Amino acid sequence: MPKTYHVNAVWDAEAQVFYAQTDIPGLHIEAATMVEFFKAVEELAPQMIVANDSPLSANHAEHKGQPTIKSAAMELSYV
DSSP states (O other), X not given: OOOOOOEEEEEETTTTEEEEEXXXXXXXXXXXXXXXXXXXXXXXXXXXXXXXXXXXXXXXXXXXXXXXXXXXXXXXXXX
């Protein structure tokens, strides 16, 4: 069964950016708009999943190539 990861967009009113809260190690995103945020997630999330996958990881056998985003749901938090 494929592993599911979560990326939440949180609005920082003081900095005027959306930033990512995620369970993908090493994924740090800040963007001024939701469009920019989504583009960054689409590009960077699969790269970070692959970068964190090693022969010693429990999920190594499940990753047979580049991960893809099959569905997305957005949760917005305002701070």
